[in-house]
Amino acid sequence: MPRERSITDELLYESQLHAARFGGPRPVVPAKHLAIVSCMDSRIDVFDLFGLAIGDAHVIRNAGGIVTDDVLRSLVLSQRVLRTREVVLVYHTDCGLQQIREDEFRAHLLAETGEEPPYAFGAFTDVDDAVRHALARVRGHAFLPHRDHVRGFVYVVETGILREVS
């Protein structure tokens, strides 16, 4: 009996079409010297949102678009090894991190697994405050050589509009 076909198997078929239309290699240094940090949310296509081409910009994404140590690590490598100079942060409306409460979610995991999760999940309520906090973390990180062009935005998933937070 054939193995059940997973979603991943469907993706692999698509990846073969991608390879067939591949436009040729590009340099490892991003052409626009830019790094974008965004939430992992499935409704944000960073390339389409910003009209990017292959090779234009680094794209860093996690739950929330929160500026964790891992995002700072990635930005340091982006700027110091691969010469990017600008940073764009993208949060969004209707974020999954607005659906949970940190203490409740942790208690639920502890009850189910018997262990404390070894990280904070980053639940938040006000998305504009979250962007401002993220901006402050990037601008205050001494290991980043380029901190003059760091801007933060909220993508409105209901309308497709991007608005700046200052």
Added chain:
Amino acid sequence: MPRERSITDELLYESQLHAARFGGPRPVVPAKHLAIVSCMDSRIDVFDLFGLAIGDAHVIRNAGGIVTDDVLRSLVLSQRVLRTREVVLVYHTDCGLQQIREDEFRAHLLAETGEEPPYAFGAFTDVDDAVRHALARVRGHAFLPHRDHVRGFVYVVETGILREVS
């Protein structure tokens, strides 16, 4: 005198075109119940690579595609709050993390800033080994309820071909 026009300003113009062609809202739960973890590399357009539509999958990206605590945090939220069940890991050839040596890069930062960076950068040499290590981290993370469909790949940036690592 007008302020110098940054790359970010150009991106904002593109985002207005995006909003003008916006296809309407999608649910917060990814339609394909899938999370993709990939390197931030500018040559990987995850939507194009896998033929994804807006709303299909979570996209988590950092320097290397390394399964850090932050990636595990994001996957736990992806599965537990937003009901994804499969994980795809994408590393790639010609990665920036193969250009540095961890000890040298740390020494360089210490010499320049007078401080020790508070995180490991994750330099690696063999990309297949790196994928296998990443697969093991996801499959061994007890807080993730769905670990039966976790697969790892190397995207060949010179050809556009995706190959599986097992």
